[in-house]
Amino acid sequence: MEKKLITLIVNDIEYELYINPKTLLVEAIRDHIGLTGTKRGCETVSCGACTVTIDDMAVKSCSVLAIQVDGRRITTSEGLEKNGVLAPIQKAFLDEGSYQCGFCTSGMLMSSEAFLKETKKPTEEQIKEAIEGNICRCTGYNSIVRAIAAVAKGKYAEVKS
Amino acid sequence: MNKYTVINPHEPFRVLNTHVHNIDGIAKVTGRATYTFDVKLPGMLYGKILRSPYPHAKIIKIDFSKAMEIPGVIAVVTGKDTLGVKQGIWRRYKDLCDEQILPVDKVRYIGEPVAAVAAVTEEIAEKALDYIEVEYEELPATFEPLDAIKKDAPEIHEGFERNINVTRHIEWGEVEEAFEEAEYIREDWFKCGGQAHMCMETRAAVSSYTPEGKITIYSSNQSPYYMQGLMAGVLGMREGDIRVLSQYVGGGFGGKFELDGAIFCSAILSMKTFKPVKICYTREEDFIATKRRTPMFYYTRTGVKKDGTFCAREAKVFTNGGAYTGMGATALYLTGFFHSFPYRWKGYRYDGYRVYTNTLPSTSMRGFGAPQAMWCSEQQIEWIAADLGLDPIEMRRKNSHYEGYVVPGQATIASCGIDQCYDEIRTWIKSKGKLPKDRSIGISACGFMSGGIFNWFDSPYSFSSAVVTVNNDGTVELHVGCQEIGQGSNTTMAIICAEALGVKVGDVKVHSGDTDHCPADLGAWGSRQTLMAGNAVKMASEDAKKQLLEFAYAQSGLNIVYDLDIKDSWVHAIARPERGETFEALVKRATRGKDGQRIVGRGYYTPHRKGMISPAYSYMLQGVEVEIDEETGKIRLLDSMTAHDCGQPINHLGLMGQLEGAFSMAAGYGYLEYMPFEDGKMMNPNLVDYKMIRSTEMPPANIAEIDTYEPEGPYGAKEAGEGLTNPTAAAIGNAIFHRFGVQMKECPVRPEMIVNALKEKAEKDKEAKKK
Numbered sequence: 001m002e003k004k005l006i007t008l009i010v011n012d013i014e015y016e017l018y019i020n021p022k023t024l025l026v027e028a029i030r031d032h033i034g035l036t037g038t039k040r041g042c043e044t045v046s047c048g049a050c051t052v053t054i055d056d057m058a059v060k061s062c063s064v065l066a067i068q069v070d071g072r073r074i075t076t077s078e079g080l081e082k083n084g085v086l087a088p089i090q091k092a093f094l095d096e097g098s099y100q101c102g103f104c105t106s107g108m109l110m111s112s113e114a115f116l117k118e119t120k121k122p123t124e125e126q127i128k129e130a131i132e133g134n135i136c137r138c139t140g141y142n143s144i145v146r147a148i149a150a151v152a153k154g155k156y157a158e159v160k161s
Numbered sequence: 162m163n164k165y166t167v168i169n170p171h172e173p174f175r176v177l178n179t180h181v182h183n184i185d186g187i188a189k190v191t192g193r194a195t196y197t198f199d200v201k202l203p204g205m206l207y208g209k210i211l212r213s214p215y216p217h218a219k220i221i222k223i224d225f226s227k228a229m230e231i232p233g234v235i236a237v238v239t240g241k242d243t244l245g246v247k248q249g250i251w252r253r254y255k256d257l258c259d260e261q262i263l264p265v266d267k268v269r270y271i272g273e274p275v276a277a278v279a280a281v282t283e284e285i286a287e288k289a290l291d292y293i294e295v296e297y298e299e300l301p302a303t304f305e306p307l308d309a310i311k312k313d314a315p316e317i318h319e320g321f322e323r324n325i326n327v328t329r330h331i332e333w334g335e336v337e338e339a340f341e342e343a344e345y346i347r348e349d350w351f352k353c354g355g356q357a358h359m360c361m362e363t364r365a366a367v368s369s370y371t372p373e374g375k376i377t378i379y380s381s382n383q384s385p386y387y388m389q390g391l392m393a394g395v396l397g398m399r400e401g402d403i404r405v406l407s408q409y410v411g412g413g414f415g416g417k418f419e420l421d422g423a424i425f426c427s428a429i430l431s432m433k434t435f436k437p438v439k440i441c442y443t444r445e446e447d448f449i450a451t452k453r454r455t456p457m458f459y460y461t462r463t464g465v466k467k468d469g470t471f472c473a474r475e476a477k478v479f480t481n482g483g484a485y486t487g488m489g490a491t492a493l494y495l496t497g498f499f500h501s502f503p504y505r506w507k508g509y510r511y512d513g514y515r516v517y518t519n520t521l522p523s524t525s526m527r528g529f530g531a532p533q534a535m536w537c538s539e540q541q542i543e544w545i546a547a548d549l550g551l552d553p554i555e556m557r558r559k560n561s562h563y564e565g566y567v568v569p570g571q572a573t574i575a576s577c578g579i580d581q582c583y584d585e586i587r588t589w590i591k592s593k594g595k596l597p598k599d600r601s602i603g604i605s606a607c608g609f610m611s612g613g614i615f616n617w618f619d620s621p622y623s624f625s626s627a628v629v630t631v632n633n634d635g636t637v638e639l640h641v642g643c644q645e646i647g648q649g650s651n652t653t654m655a656i657i658c659a660e661a662l663g664v665k666v667g668d669v670k671v672h673s674g675d676t677d678h679c680p681a682d683l684g685a686w687g688s689r690q691t692l693m694a695g696n697a698v699k700m701a702s703e704d705a706k707k708q709l710l711e712f713a714y715a716q717s718g719l720n721i722v723y724d725l726d727i728k729d730s731w732v733h734a735i736a737r738p739e740r741g742e743t744f745e746a747l748v749k750r751a752t753r754g755k756d757g758q759r760i761v762g763r764g765y766y767t768p769h770r771k772g773m774i775s776p777a778y779s780y781m782l783q784g785v786e787v788e789i790d791e792e793t794g795k796i797r798l799l800d801s802m803t804a805h806d807c808g809q810p811i812n813h814l815g816l817m818g819q820l821e822g823a824f825s826m827a828a829g830y831g832y833l834e835y836m837p838f839e840d841g842k843m844m845n846p847n848l849v850d851y852k853m854i855r856s857t858e859m860p861p862a863n864i865a866e867i868d869t870y871e872p873e874g875p876y877g878a879k880e881a882g883e884g885l886t887n888p889t890a891a892a893i894g895n896a897i898f899h900r901f902g903v904q905m906k907e908c909p910v911r912p913e914m915i916v917n918a919l920k921e922k923a924e925k926d927k928e929a930k931k932k
Binding site: 030034035036037038039040041042043044046047049076077078080081086090093094095096097099100101102103104105106109127128129131132134135136137138139140141142143144145 | 182183185186187188189190191192193194195196198199201359360361362363409410411412413414443444445646647648649814815817818819821822823824825826847848849853854855856857859861862
């Protein structure tokens with residue numbers, strides 16, 4: 001298959017990639033760009049470890065081809081922190097202990113981030129549904145739900161001076 | 162009888178049990194943590210493994226010449242490229258070392274490695290597998306232990322009569338006499354399913370062999386020292402020429418402390434090519450070709466008095482060992498021991514048989530045989546209470562272990578908070594009031610070990626070791642061999658070190674997961690690290706502190722009745738805390754005083770005279786509130802309550818996470834994680850069909866922490882996080898029993914089983930009415 005030149009904007013940086021059209025977005029991010037925070041845990045779009053946001057929408061990056069998102073803005077877990085300052089959801093994960101082995105964490109953070117952007121006052125049920133596509137084998141999820149709820153309640157809102 | 166007050170001689174604490182973030186936390190929430198899955202080395206090749214499609218077959222011939230013609234394929238290896246060493250983690254017992262990983266002459270389960278390819282890309286390696294021609298001679302196969310044990314069953318390993326791999330006998334007291342005293346005897350057969358570890362990071366390894374004759378192996382594992390020792394055996398190398406690195410590990414749960422195909426095949430390929438070779442299992446490979454929780458058939462017979470006093474129990478267990486031994490031998494032992502827990506029996510007898518079959522090998526998994534033991538025990542006890550019309554909580558309570566109890570010939574219980582656990586569970590049940598018609602509550606009790614005292618691996622080293630090095634600026638390097646796999650051991654060790662040395666957690670850098678630089682340690686299994694590595698770290702830290710205080714004493718000129726201490730990095734006389742100096746100032750002086758040598762503290766731990774099983778035991782009660790749809794049999798968990806005695810908590814946040822996580826895995830074992838096999842083939846090796854707890858299935862997890870003081874543990878700590886995998890399946894079973902009066906004897910409980918049980922019951926009730 002003929003290789004294609006595409007541009008992905010990942011974490012505000014433009015990457016020009018010359019890739020096989022079969023390349024999955026997760027492969028482009030991990031193997032071509034070299035950002036390994038995004039993980040893979042299955043081949044069946046079931047585990048959510050590869051979740052990123054594309055224009056603020058949570059997407060399992062093993063379910064789309066890189067060429068399908070040519071020119072789009074993609075955020076991975078590495079893009080949440082800005083200039084060394086952690087995003088609210090990252091701080092909340094630290095405070096609540098919402099990760100253990102950490103392998104699902106990047107995907108879990110991105111699902112949470114997208115959900116928090118679109119849902120302002122979520123119920124616990126809504127939070128649980130938002131991360132239903134992400135498997136965590138370690139935590140039992142409740143600490144993740146607590147972290148998302150804490151951010152939604154504004155615990156980590158910046159104090160504007 | 163067993164009420165007591167906790168007196169912890171080490172209090173008050175400065176660091177211990179305060180709110181501490183996991184020290185690996187920032188790396189994990191920013192995507193910086195690099196797992197074996199992420200390792201990429203210059204010139205690295207990618208490996209893939211060809212697997213047996215047959216459950217039992219002789220390998221007649223392997224021809225890989227066509228595969229080698231594919232551009233990009235660099236090497237193919239088979240069993241003939243290995244030393245053919247039969248290895249196993251029970252190194253002391255040659256009979257139990259039975260797995261070659263790349264077998265030379267026959268395969269014993271579907272998915273067993275047959276050959277491995279290294280190529281410039283994973284895609285080419287995968288394609289090359291199709292071009293390897295293997296000629297097999299199929300052999301008759303056997304899949305269930307009760308078939309494999311029959312006289313005419315096919316022989317899986319030469320010389321193992323009736324395919325019996327290991328037997329275990331545990332006995333104490335006068336069993337027959339105790340049964341004679343019993344006024345009520347009940348016997349039941351149970352079937353316990355397997356369970357996949359399902360670590361989010363599948364088995365992965367990168368091996369790099371160089372012309373010096375040394376090999377570096379990045380691997381996702383629970384015990385770098387075991388990997389080093391086992392690899393030395395199979396490669397015919399010295400341990401010291403093998404470096405195993407595992408900084409971040411994406412979960413273990415008992416499935417990653419034996420050699421796996423990724424580690425072994427990547428090493429063999431790297432030795433052939435002198436290039437780094439990476440092998441990552443697909444999820445399907447991780448399901449069909451690793452190991453699993455041991456499926457068991459359980460017969461248990463229990464005798465009690467009419468007032469509910471326990472007299473005697475005997476159990477016979479046949480486990481599905483699968484094709485190889487692995488850690489299954491230990492699971493066979495521990496299931497027998499914990500089947501007695503947490504109760505006192507005048508007579509107890511257990512006979513376990515681990516039987517080889519042509520299926521995926523079974524092994525340790527979180528709970529280590531105890532979840533199966535409790536599935537049977539805790540349901541049968543509930544039924545006995547119902548049969549006799551007794552309160553199931555009070556009946557359990559009056560028969561439970563207590564502080565100071567001796568399990569005859571097996572263990573001494575130095576700390577035990579189970580009595581308070583019963584109170585907590587009762588309070589929770591009361592708080593629920595009258596339940597709606599479709600809901601019910603089930604409870605289950607258990608206890609668990611804090612590390613095994615056995616050394617079947619034949620390690621010449623202490624079970625745990627630690628080295629504390631104090632830098633001139635007051636920062637501390639802590640080198641440990643215990644392995645961080647997500648359970649938070651690095652943080653636990655940093656907390657213990659900071660508490661003992663009198664510094665802050667942020668001053669301590671923990672070095673682990675590297676056999677070149679860290680002391681040997683048996684690793685992360687059997688709930689051993691907090692107690693064993695924790696003791697080693699405490700000792701090393703106290704050693705360093707003592708050396709530092711010698712310089713402080715020499716300078717202070719105080720009457721020797723006054724003693725000095727370090728807290729919050731402040732060195733001071735205990736009687737006059739305002740008088741003192743900073744930790745950093747003392748370190749600088751002490752370093753000068755030692756002619757510039759850094760202060761180094763050393764610590765180690767090996768249990769001695771602690772019985773047969775473990776130095777300490779945790780205790781717990783689990784309650785679940787369950788809703789069941791009568792039409793479909795679908796189970797929903799609505800609420801849960803855990804009362805847990807782990808001695809002195811070290812890391813509050815970590816402890817809560819461990820308990821919640823253990824509960825979710827245990828609940829999955831109870832009603833979701835079904836692993837069906839047909840003719841040796843796993844029928845659902847993917848995350849669409851293998852069901853497990855997701856966020857929407859997880860109920861609230863209420864937790865009551867019962868503080869006790871365990872004299873053998875560091876600062877009084879003992880097990881947390883594995884034991885709670887044990888009681889939940891039975892608690893769910895008991896909730897089903899209380900709702901419908903049906904007795905579920907097989908786990909996981911699937912909806913159709915409930916529907917069928919209700920049908921059967923309805924028919925029986927009808928029959929009874931007719932009569």
